Amino acid sequence: MAGRKKRSKSYGSRRRPAARPRTTPPAPPVEEPSLAEDPAVDEPAEPSDPGLDASDGQAADAPEAEPVETAEPSDPEPDPSDPPAGERLAEPDPDRPADPASVAKPARRPLLPRVRRRPVAPAPTPDEARRRLFRMSRPSINRGQLLAAGLTLLLGLALVVQVRSTGETGLSQLRQSELVALLDDASSRVDALQREVNALERDKERLQGEQGGAAALEAAQQRLDSYEILAGSVPVEGPGISVFVNDPERAITQTMLLDGIQELRDAGAEAIQIGGTRVVASSYVGSTSDGRVTLDGQAIAQPMRILAIGDSHTLSGAMAIPGGFSDSLRGVGADVEVTEHDSVQIDAVRELTDPRYARPVPASQAP
Amino acid sequence: MIPLLGLVAGVVLGLVLSPEVPAWLSPYLPIAVIAALDAVFGALRAALEGIFNDRVFVISFLSNVVVAALIVFLGNQLGVGAQLSTGVVVVLGLRIFSNVAAIRRHLLGA
Secondary structure, eight states: OHHHHHHHHHHHHHHTTTHHHHHTTTSOOTTHHHHHHHHHHHHHHTTTHHHHHHTHHHHHHHHHHSSSOOSSTTOSSOOTTOOHHHHHHHTHHHHHHHHHHOSHHHHHTTHHHHHHSOOOOOOOOHHHHHHHHHHHTSOOOOHHHHHHHHHHHHHHHHHHHHHHHHHHOOGGGSOHHHHHHHHHHHHHHHHHHHHHHHHHHHHHHHHHSTTHHHHHHHHHHHHHHHHHHHHTOSOEEEEEEEEEEEOTTOOOOHHHHHHHHHHHHHTTOSEEEETTEEEOTTOOEEEOTTSOEEETTEEOOSSEEEEEESOHHHHHHHHTOTTSHHHHHHHTTOEEEEEEEEEEEEOOOOOOOOOSSOOOOOTTTOO | OHHHHHHHHHHHHHHHHOOOOOTTTTTTHHHHHHHHHHHHHHHHHHHHTTOOOHHHHHHHHHHHHHHHHHHHHHHHHHTOHHHHHHHHHHHHHHHHHHHHHHHHHHHHOO
């Protein structure tokens, strides 16, 4: 603060007596500063380098800061929005007309606003800037430099520490709510795993117990049932939906049918029958040469009836998805009617064929 | 030159010692670092313009850091710490950008 005041005062006092003859040179148009400032600033600076370097800030600045109004010349954050060239061009104008008009008043008046004005740093030419950079790169030890070095040392330290601690992203970095969510997640997983452990241990005890044979048979039967349902080799019944599609123009495409099957499976359908064909893992949708859609190689008769067993509510919801199966079929002029049933019978079955190529991997080798 | 050496020494020190951030400091450190970076870029720009003053640098560095930490502290007390921190980071980021732009103009003339 003190330095600032002193400078602006001395600047004023230096300038006032010489107000008239000197006002024109200090703020010439853009090209001239390099001519006018260079000899004034840099030449005296270079011969007495050590002295200037020792107090880089003050001594070197004073002459440089002079030509243009720098009320707070040493603020390290000069207003970035100062257009370097525009300002300099604009500035002389208020000064010049004032000079011939009256001597005392205009010379003093600008001083007040000048002191308050934001710093207008003289934009150095690239040459100047590079020279200053070069001068800065020479080591010079004084109190200010050491203080600044201490601060930048702290900055470097803090920077590295912060980067490190961010990289770790340990639990200590998380907010309380995130920690609570994590804890909830972990404990619910622990619960689920614990339940699984209990169930498996019960199974193990039953299998190893006295009625081991019967229990093993029961477990095997259960597995067989679920595999048979999956493979579509047995008729099944259960809650589900029936979808009646009347598509006389045969506008349905392979994609639509695939989408429909996919939506039913996504909604948890456990067994699906389309027309007279059971949809299983190996089912495929194709088309005949005249554009009729086929399922597992058989053309689908019209009107088409789709049966699916699963949660009837979820299944009918899946059929009604906007832009989904029903929508796209209605879009091409077909009638679609979805009905929920408490009991749906799927009686189409599929012959099991022995796999020719695939062989199970022994359990010991399985990943 | 010496400040640059200081920066390098700080980075090396941090890498070698890898100190733990004390818990009470951890919310303020990132903002303080950005504020300090702002001061450093401002100082570099001022140095290129020939108006660098170490006193002002030290004061502005410290006040930047303290004010940034204060704002974060106040924000935490008011329950808007995250938003206020974002605001501070945006402002400081803008200033760093404009200072770097000025440095670039000075050095490259473009």
